[in-house]
Amino acid sequence: MNIVPVFPHASGAGSGNLGNLLDRISGKLRRHLVLSPAEAHAVTLWIVNAHCHDEGRISPVLAVVSPDRRCGKTTLLGLIKGLVPRPAAIRISAKLPCTGSLNQIHRLC
Numbered sequence: 608m609n610i611v612p613v614f615p616h617a618s619g620a621g622s623g624n625l626g627n628l629l630d631r632i633s634g635k636l637r638r639h640l641v642l643s644p645a646e647a648h649a650v651t652l653w654i655v656n657a658h659c660h661d662e663g664r665i666s667p668v669l670a671v672v673s674p675d676r677r678c679g680k681t682t683l684l685g686l687i688k689g690l691v692p693r694p695a696a697i698r699i700s701a702k703l704p705c706t707g708s709l710n711q712i713h714r715l716c
Contacts, residue, residue, distance in 0.1 A: 629655070632690065639686060640679045650687070657691040 632654055633647040642650070653669045660666050669687075671680050688694035 635690075636683070636686060640683055650683070654687060654690045657693075 629648075629651055633644075633651045636642060636647050636650055650669065653667060656666060671683055673680055
């Protein structure tokens with residue numbers, strides 16, 4: 608199994624601590640979005656999972672949905688794009704239901 612550094616430029620006290628890394632990612636999300644701690648933790652764990660996605664047989668799908676416009680979905684996707692190893696550029700029409708999976712989406716990259 609290859610270990611992929613999430614923040615290879617990180618330095619300072621605790622930079623090798625997984626808890627510190629998770630807190631930093633969650634904090635970054637919560638600085639830019641209104642998320643509950645549980646929502647921030649779920650997205651954080653999904654981001655970390657994206658770095659080891661190819662090593663597993665099953666991987667969770669992150670669904671970013673809301674009935675409201677201008678609620679932060681695009682902001683969240685932009686933050687995720689900067690934190691995952693192979694971000695997919697996907698635009699989903701509000702008129703069409705999203706039934707794709709990450710296994711299908713990663714083929715677009």
